Amino acid sequence: MAKNDLIKDLGPIAQRTMADVVEKELREYLKKKSFKPGDALPSENELAEALGVSRNVVREALSRLRMLGMIETKKRRGMILSTPDILGSFERVLDPLIIDDSTLQDIFELRLTLEMGLADILYLRKTKKDIEELEAIxxxxxxxxxxxxxxxxxxxxxxxxxxxxxxxxTLTRFQNMLLPIFGYVISLEKVPQIGKVSHIDLVNILKDGTKEEFRQGMLEHLKPHFNRLKK
Amino acid sequence: MAKNDLIKDLGPIAQRTMADVVEKELREYLKKKSFKPGDALPSENELAEALGVSRNVVREALSRLRMLGMIETKKRRGMILSTPDILGSFERVLDPLIIDDSTLQDIFELRLTLEMGLADILYLRKTKKDIEELEAIxxxxxxxxxxxxxxxxxxxxxxxxxxxxxxxxTLTRFQNMLLPIFGYVISLEKVPQIGKVSHIDLVNILKDGTKEEFRQGMLEHLKPHFNRLKK
DNA sequence: TACATTTGATATGTACTACATAAATACAAT
DNA sequence: ATTGTATTTATGTAGTACATATCAAATGTA
Structure with a gap:
């Protein structure tokens, strides 16, 4: 059997460390006990003893949850469950340089999708003041x-x-995070292309036009990007 | 000055731990040196010595990066930079029970936005086989x-x-993660409402209709959800 | 009694040591 | 040339120690 086939059939054994296990265990524990934000957790020593691992391992696992904002720790008071910033962890990973090309492309399309889907909520919430500010921009x-x-x-x-x-x-922050990716993908194109519908055109549609007209205008505005999508 | 004003003006001093600092430091280091996936990192001892902290702290920071999939470690070989799964970290935090109501609502809208923005890419890529499978469902x-x-x-x-x-x-996985949130928000409504346009109707539009018709159909299908949005 | 101060206990944060374990490398043996 | 063995090295885990912050109780004071 060729080597490639071997790799395909067997693959590397995923060796999980204790920290991995403890992290999962803690997450399930929090869920099972249906902890709510603000509730206090057992101390590190208690956790370590209960799980039968060193405090070191527990701390590595807790360090992860802390990064995600799932828990907060204060000296002496102990740890409390908190409401994580769901985009915080996302932000840490969104670097165009370490994301593979396929995913970059996916994110590019994701952003286009958001842009085309905005019209409904936008027309629900837009105000005169907003449109004026947008026009100024x-x-x-x-x-x-x-x-x-x-x-x-x-x-x-x-x-x-x-x-x-x-x-x-959340949507606003999310798109803000996607921007570097979007910009990166665009920067790869040689000749920058501009859609037929300009920003000013879009503003004018927002003033008098319908949702559908806005959506159509946005599609035209983004046309060059859509044209680059592969079938 | 009232206490609330004080809290607002000053806020609690963010006491960053060494692990926080080291995590940030490492991230910048990786960026600065423009490491590419597969590149080897210095050993834990070297990092600890260079940063002037204990190996313990370094490991807590590394544990975070490892969770995000930014690095992989193998015994003896050391650590290598890898391409993180950008949605992996997201997944860990998406529990309806620990997310605050405002963010839950935001995510609900985000999903509606995606749904309404799908048409263009969907019409670019849909195949006869896909539509048949969708019809079967x-x-x-x-x-x-x-x-x-x-x-x-x-x-x-x-x-x-x-x-x-x-x-x-990425889009598919992303929406899959949003589903529990979506389901949770829906489950809060007393009387479930169903849109005028059914799944079968949508399939039929996909067969013969235009992008715009599909989008209009989807809007009708989701109407009950849109109606619940606050202005 | 009411309030301020001191003291003690406790949980986290950090450092350090020690050793097991896996893996790469070199070398020996069949 | 493949297999087996020894060595070395970096990670994984355990354990101890201590600094520090903070809550709570005890103590002191008006």
């Missing part, structure tokens, strides 16, 4: 290009404002 | 309710298939 953007960096900043300012207009903080 | 679903659990499973199967049809693995 769009007008400050000279269509005559001043280089790649300037163009990308424009994009960020404009689209970022649109997300903020939805009033959805 | 839709037809196996008896519209006469068999209880909440059955209805939710139907939703998951059908919409899950739609996401898979986009060929975007």
């Amino acid at each position: 769009a007008k400050s953007q000279d269509p005559r290009g001043k280089g790649q960096a300037f163009r990308i900043n424009n994009e960020i300012a404009f689209h970022g404002k649109i997300y903020r207009m939805t009033g959805n903080e | 839709a037809k196996s679903q008896d519209p006469r309710g068999k209880g909440q659990a059955f209805r939710i499973n139907n939703e998951i199967a059908f919409h899950g298939k739609i996401y898979r049809m986009t060929g975007n693995e």
Whole structure:
């Protein structure tokens, strides 16, 4: 049997460390006991003894949960369960340089999907004031290009404002995190292309147009990106 | 000055532990040296000595990076940088029970946004075979309710298939993670409501209809959820 | 009694040591 | 050339020790 086949059939044995096990164990423990935010956890020593591992291992596992914001620790008081920032952990990993190309492409498409799906919530929440601010941003953007960096900043300012207009903080933060990826993928293209519908056009649609018109306008605006998608 | 103002102005001093600092330090180190996946890292002892902390602290920081999939460790060989699973960390935190209500609502809307934005990529990639499979799923679903659990499973199967049809693995996994949240928020409503457009209707649109018709159909299908959104 | 101060106990944070274990390397043997 | 053996090295785990912050109780004071 060829070596490649062997690798395919067997693969490396996943060797889990005690810290891995304890992390999982703790997570299940928290779930099982249905701890609520603010509830106190047993001390590190108690956990270590109960699990039959060294305090060291417990601390490595706790360190992970702490990073995710699932627990907070105070000296003497002990540890309490808290409500994690769900995007915090995400943020740590979103570096274009360490993400594989396939996933980068996926994220690129994910962002396009969000952009095309915004219209409904946007039209539910947009205010006159918001549109005025968006217009100000769009007008400050000279269509005559001043280089790649300037163009990308424009994009960020404009689209970022649109997300903020939805009033959805998680969504806004999320798209903000996706921006570097998006920018990275765009930077790979040789000749930057611009859609037929400009930012100003979109603002005008937001003023008088319907949801459907806005969606159509956004599609046109993003057309160059959609055109690059592979079937 | 009232106490609340004080808290607002000053806030608690964020007491960062050495592990926090080392984690950040390591992350910057990896970035600065522009390590690529597969590259070997210094040993724990070397890192500890260089940073002037105990090996213990270094291990707590490394444990976090290991959880995120940023590094892999093998005995004797040492540590190597690897490409993290960007959704892996996300998954760990997505428990409806520990997320605050405001964020739950945000995620609910995020999922609706994705659903409404899918049409373009879906129409780019859908195949005849996919539609047939989707139809099979839709037809196996008896519209006469068999209880909440059955209805939710139907939703998951059908919409899950739609996401898979986009060929975007990250997107598919992402929505799969959002499902528990979505289900949880829905379960809070007293009287379950069903949109005018059924799954079978959506399949039929996919067969013959346009992108815009599909989007309109999806909007109708999700109408009960959209109606619950607050302005 | 009410309030301020001191003291003690406790849980986390950090350091250090020790050893088991796995794995790469070199070398010997069949 | 493949297999077996010894050595070395880095991680994985255990355990001890102590600093530090903080809660709680005890003590002192008006």
